[in-house]
Amino acid sequence: MFEAKFQTFVDETSRGDSAARLKALRAELKRQGLDGFLVPRADAHQNEYVPKCAERLAWLTGFTGSAGFAVVLEKAAAIFVDGRYVIQVRSEIDAKLFKPLDIAEITPVKWLCDHARPGARIGYDPWVHTSAQIERFAKALAEKKIELVPLDANPIDALWKDRPAEPKGAVTIHPSRYAGESANSKIKKLRPSLKDADAALMSDPHAICWAFNIRGADVAHTPIALCFAWLPKEGAPTLYIDDVKLAPRTRAALEKFLTLKAPQSLIDDLTEAGKRGETILFDSATAPAKLVETLRAAGGKPRVNDDPAALPKAIKNEKELAGARAAHIRDGAALTRFLAWFSEAAPKGGLTEISAAEALETFRRENGDLRDISFPTISAFGEHAAIPHYRVTKKSDLKIGRGVYLVDSGAQYLDGTTDVTRTFVVGLASRQLREHFTRVLKGHIAIARALFPKGVSGAQLDAFARRALWEAGLDFDHGTGHGVGSYLSVHEGPQRISKLGATPLQPGMILSNEPGYYRAGEYGIRLENLVIVEKREIKGAEREMYGFETITLAPFDLNCVDKNLLAREEIDWLNAYHAQVRKTLSPLVDAKTRKWLREATRVL
Structure with a gap:
């Protein structure tokens, strides 16, 4: 089907x-x-x-x-x-x-x-x-x-005798209606971060694609072009990219503000910069040791630090945020149609992890805007759900029966990138499952409702998501949230909510909110929405305060919720969230799905 x-x-x-x-x-x-x-x-x-x-x-x-x-x-x-x-x-x-x-x-x-x-x-x-x-x-x-x-x-x-060839995906210009800012404007803003360096060697394709408003097709699930870039303090930048990736119109658009060179020229250009004794900034997270050592061997001064585009890329402008919201509405409608279909199909038998993943992708494709899935769908039933990053194979493909089904999926649209996880039970939820699910939900709500002053990092918020689990002697071994790009990587830095999340959160950043719990050999639970950091006005506040706007729209499985474990304010948040889901998505789905959605978002 x-x-x-x-x-x-x-x-x-x-x-x-x-x-x-x-x-x-x-x-x-x-x-x-x-x-x-x-x-x-x-x-x-x-x-x-x-x-x-x-x-x-x-x-x-x-x-x-x-x-x-x-x-x-x-x-x-x-x-x-x-x-x-x-x-x-x-x-x-x-x-x-x-x-x-x-x-x-x-x-x-x-x-x-x-x-x-x-x-x-x-x-x-x-x-x-x-x-x-x-x-x-x-x-x-x-x-x-x-x-x-x-x-x-x-x-x-x-x-590796049958090693695949280097990718040659076509490069496209990312339209200003999605990017929200011209490449020239971005380049001008990046230059001050070079400080006393003569240039930056940009090695992160995500940062390059963002800075020059291009997208590519060289790897699965992320629309990047594999390339390097030279950002000098003055003068035109240089993009080192395989010429076969550039159509004449794309080449002409890029040559208006930068110089194009073959990737093989990069070593020679670094060597010449080294001979001139130049100081070059390299990205500590992505720059190959080969490039750093080439400059040093030629007499140059490598400075290994953060990519100058990393933080600006993470702080989305208003058009990028509007695009993310719009993408999540379309994506939420597709996911809700899938969940309604799954709730009817799964109890009948015949579904497998692979067929469920294929069905979800089909629902997303039917909205007509899907460019790709943003990562391989984690479609996990029973004991496989206890593997946080499980990937189904034809050999491991389980039939879905009574038990816990976890689906972590996302999509790439021109106006935004999505990532959402829902956990559902087929049949009746055990008392133990309801307790574990509700404790994960409490952590999710704690992040969604969090208020925090300017300067707070993700590391300082991470415990909010774990407290209800810790109180029962439980925990999970992954971060609570990662950054998300704008029609770029579904896993973006430097922002994150984790024990190691040192970057202060700023308005415009998009992050995931995804606490979980995994009982090896039995089941796993993860509940994920994406959120935007936003300013919050608090009467009498003495500091600038921030909070989160939740932009993912899809129901949680109320059949797994133990209401007795939720505080009044948590119940209120859940009811308000479900009311928003119902109001926003009902006009976008068919009558049968709309009927299911009313029940799935009932007042708790």
């Missing part, structure tokens, strides 16, 4: 392939006189979604998560993942080949220090590591007399 256009399901990588590939890599390392090799899940821009040709970690190990790191030695190998993937990694790799480890418990550099012999030579590809990463490794390894060796070519690339 439903057919997904964008949804991609994980291809199973046979463990036999991993064994042969690991053996071949070790032989190549030995040929080059190396004792080990570092394999991050990264491309030359540290993107979350990388082109297929950069999925070296998946090719070698079988692990398909969005973050991971492997270390290969002659007699041992390990793969490191964070709390999102500790369950998934064990199901995808051969633990006889790669020891799966939680990076919170032991880091790759610590493991390498413990397992590599003194005098060992460990190779790395300087294009897929930042200079800060390499400095941390080099400092720790030097104490063990272990040498880090930069390589001219990644040895995996030579072994």
Whole structure:
């Protein structure tokens, strides 16, 4: 009935392939006189979604998560993942080949220090590591007399016989009606942040696309063009991008305010800047060590700091905010149609995790504005819902029956990016499930209702989402919220709500509000809306105060709510939110869905 256009399901990588590939890599390392090799899940821009040709970690190990790191030695190998993937990694790799480890418990550099012999030579590809990463490794390894060796070519690339080609996605101009500000205006605002540097080498494609008002099609789910940019203190910027990505009209529009060059010119230009003794600003989060070291070797002065566009990009202008609100209304209507359909179809049987994900994408496509899904849909039933970043495969695809179903999904529209999670029960909710669900809901409401003074960071708010769980001796192992871009990445920094969220929240920032709880082997719960930081007027306030505007519109499953655990103000918030959902979405859905929506948003 439903057919997904964008949804991609994980291809199973046979463990036999991993064994042969690991053996071949070790032989190549030995040929080059190396004792080990570092394999991050990264491309030359540290993107979350990388082109297929950069999925070296998946090719070698079988692990398909969005973050991971492997270390290969002659007699041992390990793969490191964070709390999102500790369950998934064990199901995808051969633990006889790669020891799966939680990076919170032991880091790759610590493991390498413990397992590599003194005098060992460990190779790395300087294009897929930042200079800060390499400095941390080099400092720790030097104490063990272990040498880090930069390589001219990644040895995996030579072994990967059917490695996909570099992407050549077309670049488009992002219209001003969505961007809200011209590229020239943005460039002018960015230059003061260079301070006494001669130029900034921009390596984050999200920042470049935002600054120059372009979008691309080089990676799945995020409309970016893989490129680098040179932002000088004076004069026209330079965009280093493959010419094949530029149609004549796009090229003409860009050449009005910048210079276009081939990516191969970047090393030469950095070398020349180094010879002139220039100070160049590099992004600490994304700049390849290769570029930083090229400038330094030529005599230049690299300054590794924040990308000048990172914070301005995070603070959305009025047109971007209006677009986000409009996108969420359309997206909410599509999601609500799916939830109404699911509530009828799931109890009948026959649904699977994959078919449900395909159905949701179809409902989104039917609104006519969908450009892509913003990340692979997490469609998880039962025990799979307890894996925070579960990705269904054809092998793991569960039939949906009585129990908990969690769906975390999002969409890319020209006017905004969405991300929403709902958890529903098929059948009756147990008393335990209702308690856990309600405690997660209390945390969600606490963030939604939060008031805080100017200067407060996401780290200071994170505990709001956890208090009700902590009171029952429970918690979750991911952040409470991440930043979201404007028709860009669904995971945007520097803003976030987490224990590590140090950036002060400012009006115009968009973040997710997504506390959860995961009971391994049984079920998982996550409740996510997107919110906008906004100014709040409080009578008698002595400081500038902020709060959140919730822009996601979709009902929560009231069948999972224990009203007795909610305070009066929490019940009032939930009823008011559901009234807004009902009022806004009812005119946009069919009569059958409208009837379901009235019941789903009933007064509690």
